[in-house]
Amino acid sequence: MADVLQQVVSGIASGGVYALLALALVLIYRSTGVVNFAQGEMAMFSTFVCWELLDRGLPYWVAFFLTLAISFVGGVLIERLVIHTVSRSQALTVVTVTIGLLILLNGAAAWIWKGEQRTLENPFPSDTFDVGGVVIAAQDLGIIGVSLAIVLVLWAFFQRTRVGLALRAAALNPASSRLHGVRVSWMLALGWGLAAVLGAVAGILVAPTQGSFDQNLMLPVLIFAFAAAVLGGLDSPIGAVVGGVVLGVVLNLVGAYIDFFADLRLPAALLLILGILLLRPNGLFGRSVVKRV
Amino acid sequence: MPLLELEDVEARYGAVQALHGITLDVGERQVVSVLGANGAGKTTTLRAISGTVRRSGGLRFDGKTLPRSPEAVARLGIAHVPEGRGTFAELSVDENLKLGAYTRRDRSGYASDYEELLKHFPWLAERRDQQAGTLSGGEQQMLALARAFMARPRLILVDEPSLGLAPLIVKQLFDVLRAWIDEHGMSALVVEQNANVALEHSERGYVLEVGRVAVEGTADELRGNESVRRSYLGY
Amino acid sequence: MTAFRYALRVFGFVLFVAIVVYLPFRISDFRASEFALIGIYFIAILGLNVLTGYTGVISLGHGAFMALGAYTTAILVADHGMRDLWTIPLAGLLAAAAGAAFGLPALRLSGPYLALTTFGVAVATPIVIKKFDGLTGGSGGINLFEAEGITGLPEFIVTLPGGKVLSFNDWLYYLAWTIALVLFAVAWAIHHSHFGRSLRAIRDNEIAAAASGVWLASHKTLAFSISAFYAGVAGSLLAIWAFSVQPGAFPVDRSIALLVGLAVGGLGSLAPLAAGAAFLVFLPQLAQGISKAPGVPAVIYGAVLIALMIVLPMGVGGLLRWITGPLTSRLYPRS
Numbered sequence: 001m002a003d004v005l006q007q008v009v010s011g012i013a014s015g016g017v018y019a020l021l022a023l024a025l026v027l028i029y030r031s032t033g034v035v036n037f038a039q040g041e042m043a044m045f046s047t048f049v050c051w052e053l054l055d056r057g058l059p060y061w062v063a064f065f066l067t068l069a070i071s072f073v074g075g076v077l078i079e080r081l082v083i084h085t086v087s088r089s090q091a092l093t094v095v096t097v098t099i100g101l102l103i104l105l106n107g108a109a110a111w112i113w114k115g116e117q118r119t120l121e122n123p124f125p126s127d128t129f130d131v132g133g134v135v136i137a138a139q140d141l142g143i144i145g146v147s148l149a150i151v152l153v154l155w156a157f158f159q160r161t162r163v164g165l166a167l168r169a170a171a172l173n174p175a176s177s178r179l180h181g182v183r184v185s186w187m188l189a190l191g192w193g194l195a196a197v198l199g200a201v202a203g204i205l206v207a208p209t210q211g212s213f214d215q216n217l218m219l220p221v222l223i224f225a226f227a228a229a230v231l232g233g234l235d236s237p238i239g240a241v242v243g244g245v246v247l248g249v250v251l252n253l254v255g256a257y258i259d260f261f262a263d264l265r266l267p268a269a270l271l272l273i274l275g276i277l278l279l280r281p282n283g284l285f286g287r288s289v290v291k292r293v
Numbered sequence: 294m295p296l297l298e299l300e301d302v303e304a305r306y307g308a309v310q311a312l313h314g315i316t317l318d319v320g321e322r323q324v325v326s327v328l329g330a331n332g333a334g335k336t337t338t339l340r341a342i343s344g345t346v347r348r349s350g351g352l353r354f355d356g357k358t359l360p361r362s363p364e365a366v367a368r369l370g371i372a373h374v375p376e377g378r379g380t381f382a383e384l385s386v387d388e389n390l391k392l393g394a395y396t397r398r399d400r401s402g403y404a405s406d407y408e409e410l411l412k413h414f415p416w417l418a419e420r421r422d423q424q425a426g427t428l429s430g431g432e433q434q435m436l437a438l439a440r441a442f443m444a445r446p447r448l449i450l451v452d453e454p455s456l457g458l459a460p461l462i463v464k465q466l467f468d469v470l471r472a473w474i475d476e477h478g479m480s481a482l483v484v485e486q487n488a489n490v491a492l493e494h495s496e497r498g499y500v501l502e503v504g505r506v507a508v509e510g511t512a513d514e515l516r517g518n519e520s521v522r523r524s525y526l527g528y
Numbered sequence: 529m530t531a532f533r534y535a536l537r538v539f540g541f542v543l544f545v546a547i548v549v550y551l552p553f554r555i556s557d558f559r560a561s562e563f564a565l566i567g568i569y570f571i572a573i574l575g576l577n578v579l580t581g582y583t584g585v586i587s588l589g590h591g592a593f594m595a596l597g598a599y600t601t602a603i604l605v606a607d608h609g610m611r612d613l614w615t616i617p618l619a620g621l622l623a624a625a626a627g628a629a630f631g632l633p634a635l636r637l638s639g640p641y642l643a644l645t646t647f648g649v650a651v652a653t654p655i656v657i658k659k660f661d662g663l664t665g666g667s668g669g670i671n672l673f674e675a676e677g678i679t680g681l682p683e684f685i686v687t688l689p690g691g692k693v694l695s696f697n698d699w700l701y702y703l704a705w706t707i708a709l710v711l712f713a714v715a716w717a718i719h720h721s722h723f724g725r726s727l728r729a730i731r732d733n734e735i736a737a738a739a740s741g742v743w744l745a746s747h748k749t750l751a752f753s754i755s756a757f758y759a760g761v762a763g764s765l766l767a768i769w770a771f772s773v774q775p776g777a778f779p780v781d782r783s784i785a786l787l788v789g790l791a792v793g794g795l796g797s798l799a800p801l802a803a804g805a806a807f808l809v810f811l812p813q814l815a816q817g818i819s820k821a822p823g824v825p826a827v828i829y830g831a832v833l834i835a836l837m838i839v840l841p842m843g844v845g846g847l848l849r850w851i852t853g854p855l856t857s858r859l860y861p862r863s
Contacts, residue, residue, distance in 0.1 A: 092791050173380075173381050178363040181368045223651050277641060
């Protein structure tokens with residue numbers, strides 16, 4: 001039993017990272033109506049920026065928050081310069097542009113940082129605690145704590161501030177929002193900026209757990225984040241968080257206890273999600289949209 | 294000088310021209326109605342003012358040329374209650390009202406306006422946290438008006454408030470609109486199919502036909518006009 | 529369609545065929561191999577267009593159907609001594625069956641959910657192939673160089689009366705493009721059939737289409753199945769072209785590439801999709817030609833793709849429609 005609990009805790013930690021990236025996907029999906037395939041690469045790029053800042057001798061948390069700021073600006077710029085110019089085109093065009101961004105960012109990171117393996121400083125101690133026979137790593141607790149803090153800050157921003165309200169309104173009813181003076185197109189850019197920040201946190205948290213990383217750091221994480229977002233419902237922030245955590249825990253348990261699936265964690269997860277989607281086509285928390293003719 | 298002046302305004306949807314040169318004005322503290330049949334260009338006139346349709350011609354607000362983007366128009370103090378009410382269905386009633394006041398910064402003014410609003414629409418208080426999409430049509434129309442009021446605009450554009458509502462509610466809506474406007478020194482431009490109610494609450498009116506102004510005058514003049522009476526007032 | 533425009537279409541098709549037939553006489557052996565690959569991509573993109581262009585469903589999983597087609601051919605040729613040509617339709621049919629089996633339940637999902645589910649299938653494909661190594665040869669894949677059923681052996685050389693030497697690359701070229709042109713004609717026929725109109729009706733308005741008596745599930749499933757057939761045929765040709773199959777040949781990138789080819793060629797067009805296929809083959813080469821430094825080709829590829837989408841949001845096909853379309857639609861663009 002203690003063994004299982006241990007797997008659950010470390011599952012929650014990796015699930016927290018999936019949740020952050022899934023939340024970023026949901027944020028952009030809700031405002032732009034597009035699945036952002038470049039989300040993982042944006043996060044990877046941010047992680048390299050953080051590494052660079054640390055490499056130049058900045059203290060950890062200074063580099064951390066500076067990276068978030070840079071990521072925010074980067075996300076806003078991507079929306080303004082690229083996404084905005086194709087935002088009125090068909091979905092395939094916008095999706096293809098995010099695929100172009102994925103390829104471009106991956107290449108740019110390989111170019112700037114020479115495609116070499118880097119090691120990102122770990123902000124958490126490597127201690128473990130024994131709680132009634134359950135061994136818990138400080139790193140896992142740290143990841144859970146930071147993820148939770150970010151989610152709460154974001155929630156407060158959306159629920160308690162004027163700009164957060166305008167952002168939600170712009171996503172739900174852009175035409176009416178403009179009539180109230182909300183600068184909708186800037187709200188979309190703001191959404192991209194926030195998504196980039198979420199991705200940056202995910203990348204910075206996940207990189208030290210991998211030992212070393214290169215420009216392909218986030219591709220597997222992105223796939224799990226997609227799965228988490230779909231599981232929870234693409235338009236539901238709560239769904240993204242729950243989906244991420246559930247996915248993290250299930251993957252960990254399946255990988256640890258069912259031998260056949262040990263190297264088939266990914267297909268197993270997909271099968272599970274497909275099954276759930278067949279019962280609930282809009283995810284666990286998504287709303288089904290009633291279409292008008 | 295009138296608050297709003299339109300001079301020879303044209304507008305088109307793609308290849309279809311909807312306005313063929315509209316000239317009208319709204320004075321300070323006036324309610325002006327725009328009447329006409331379906332497709333006459335009433336809604337498009339409001340859209341041309343708020344910048345939600347492409348237009349050309351002279352549009353001046355308080356003597357200055359109106360900007361092109363709806364956000365900028367809203368920030369000048371023009372609140373547009375659009376066709377379909379523009380309800381934020383997934384947000385709460387309270388959040389809808391806050392969005393109405395998005396462009397204003399005075400918190401105390403918002404609070405006092407909210408108190409005043411409750412006198413006209415007392416049901417708002419008990420529905421604060423309810424999702425706006427679950428309100429009835431009449432309530433949503435009142436909420437739409439309330440959102441516009443909360444912006445403290447100088448001019449309110451209202452598109453067919455009577456659409457799909459019971460006569461009693463329509464009358465109540467117009468009464469509240471008139472009262473609020475008189476009290477706060479605002480102006481309103483109201484598009485309406487129900488010419489009787491509209492003229493009753495207006496100083497002046499315009500009748501549009503196929504994208505042009507066919508008749509204009511004071512409310513009494515329009516009521517006295519033989520063809521207007523037969524076509525739009527129905528007696 | 530007026531008689532003139534119809535004649536123009538027929539003339540265009542004949543010209544297209546003529547160019548395809550004549551091309552190997554003008555290009556090197558190496559280029560012939562590349563153009564054969566373009567033909568293979570063209571087939572897969574035509575198939576994807578049947579799904580995405582007509583039903584609006586974006587699939588990121590067609591690399592999986594290509595893999596299925598490729599492995600069908602490889603296993604039949606290597607383990608059962610079948611002739612490669614006969615495996616091509618079998619590969620297509622098996623993929624079509626798999627497409628129907630996957631499509632029937634999956635099409636319950638709405639656009640982005642389905643796109644991400646198919647993406648998941650694409651991601652899982654190489655992993656699943658490696659897992660069933662008894663059948664698939666695991667990571668090493670299946671080699672066809674020694675297989676008897678391969679028609680276009682590297683020793684294949686035919687000298688034509690004019691003195692032109694046809695190599696095995698020319699053979700692959702003609703094989704790929706013959707099938708491509710046949711399937712192109714099929715796609716054209718689908719477009720102008722009752723079925724094609726029903727599909728477009730579904731894309732434009734599902735509920736209205738259903739109300740007009742179009743049975744959504746069967747049409748969508750059939751569209752999915754047809755597009756999987758195309759992908760299966762393309763995969764089979766890819767195995768013959770490469771003389772081998774490996775799980776590494778079907779990464780997510782391949783599914784994504786097909787979608788990119790479709791977007792570049794132009795959703796809803798047919799012949800211009802060949803331009804999308806050419807883009808997939810030649811742009812990486814061009815980028816490599818500019819610089820081989822790590823990451824730089826990818827930067828160039830990504831930047832060109834983004835720029836292309838900004839300039840031509842409807843792809844090459846959209847550009848052609850704009851040029852050949854009536855003047856009025858240019859003067860008064862819709863919305």
